[in-house]
Amino acid sequence: MGSSGSTLLPAPDDRLLKSIKILDLSNTDLAKVFRLFCKYDTAQRGCLSLANVYKMLGEKKSIFGDSLFELIGIRDFQELTFSEWLDAITTFCLFEEEEILRFCFFILDREKNGYIEKDEMRMLVNMLYNIDPVKGPTGNTKVAFDKLSVQQDGKIEFWEFELFNKAFPSLFFPAFRLQVKMMQAVWGEAWWGRKKRNFQDRLELRRKHEEEDRLADANRLEAMRQRRIKRKMGACKYFCWPCGRAEYDKMFPRANVVVADPAADEAERLRKVLRMIPPKDVNMREERNCGGACPYNASSRVGILLTLLLPPLFLSRHLRVDCVSWGGDGPRRQNHHENTTRTPR
Numbered sequence: 001m002g003s004s005g006s007t008l009l010p011a012p013d014d015r016l017l018k019s020i021k022i023l024d025l026s027n028t029d030l031a032k033v034f035r036l037f038c039k040y041d042t043a044q045r046g047c048l049s050l051a052n053v054y055k056m057l058g059e060k061k062s063i064f065g066d067s068l069f070e071l072i073g074i075r076d077f078q079e080l081t082f083s084e085w086l087d088a089i090t091t092f093c094l095f096e097e098e099e100i101l102r103f104c105f106f107i108l109d110r111e112k113n114g115y116i117e118k119d120e121m122r123m124l125v126n127m128l129y130n131i132d133p134v135k136g137p138t139g140n141t142k143v144a145f146d147k148l149s150v151q152q153d154g155k156i157e158f159w160e161f162e163l164f165n166k167a168f169p170s171l172f173f174p175a176f177r178l179q180v181k182m183m184q185a186v187w188g189e190a191w192w193g194r195k196k197r198n199f200q201d202r203l204e205l206r207r208k209h210e211e212e213d214r215l216a217d218a219n220r221l222e223a224m225r226q227r228r229i230k231r232k233m234g235a236c237k238y239f240c241w242p243c244g245r246a247e248y249d250k251m252f253p254r255a256n257v258v259v260a261d262p263a264a265d266e267a268e269r270l271r272k273v274l275r276m277i278p279p280k281d282v283n284m285r286e287e288r289n290c291g292g293a294c295p296y297n298a299s300s301r302v303g304i305l306l307t308l309l310l311p312p313l314f315l316s317r318h319l320r321v322d323c324v325s326w327g328g329d330g331p332r333r334q335n336h337h338e339n340t341t342r343t344p345r
Helices: 014-023 027-040 050-057 063-071 082-093 097-108 118-129 139-146 158-167 169-185 189-233 235-240 242-251 262-273 279-289 298-318
Strands: 047-049 079-081 115-117 155-157 323-327 330-334
Touching: 014 082, 014 189, 027 050, 027 082, 047 050, 050 063, 050 079, 050 169, 063 082, 063 097, 063 118, 063 169, 079 082, 082 169, 097 118, 097 158, 097 169, 115 118, 118 169, 139 169, 155 158, 158 169, 169 189, 189 235, 189 242, 235 242
Parallel strands: none
Antiparallel strands: 047 079, 115 155, 323 330
């Protein structure tokens, strides 16, 4: 990577190949972004100093910006290679709103115990706005921060963190501003908008295929389990006595196949946000309303119907049924398979 005007790309490593694959970069895209990298590589050593990275973005150096490089696993981020710099840009510019908030939460939750405290929240605001910790926030930032209400234990979980962002969007505005400046500096916002839509479409398609594979595996395992129960019970007992399968379900438990349910996850999140009834209490209420295990559900009604219809059909196929014929002397039993003889003329 000789002079700053050179467009000769370095040998691709794993990071660069990952960025090319995720963004589906063309040679023109790579040449354009590498010229930008070389423009700020004033030392012409193939590395970009952290000071020049902030200069490119028009931002001041902060712990928040440094944590982005820690997130992608760069240990020494005082000087960044082309692949490391592009990996950081790709990661942060593809973030959606929730992921940026999770990134902010990730910075503060050092112990990864799932919650932060209000003092740590204050520290994040100071980092984002470059506020002196001794003086503290002022103006609208101070008003918004003073209005934040936390639980009695002083712990802030991520769902509360999201509510704070919705109630006071200006509180975390610098985090979103950093993403916008990255997009404007590298390829432009319109370019990133197209790439984000394509990336989300590919991601949804992959999730859909994975979900279909999980459901297919779950159905296959359930079909195998039902065949084992049928062999153990016997075919006639299996179909005619569906209520008796409960004992055999214990002998052959269902396979633990985790199937993602976005609707259930969203419902659980809303229950927690709105402080509604926990899921266990809701399930207990439903069981009380139907008196525990409902004995006359759809499967039981089908079982009763089969119990009434199948035995006559089964007997009619395997037993000989005599027909009643009527003659001059009254009813007379005659075997259905008995050969009749003709009276000779």
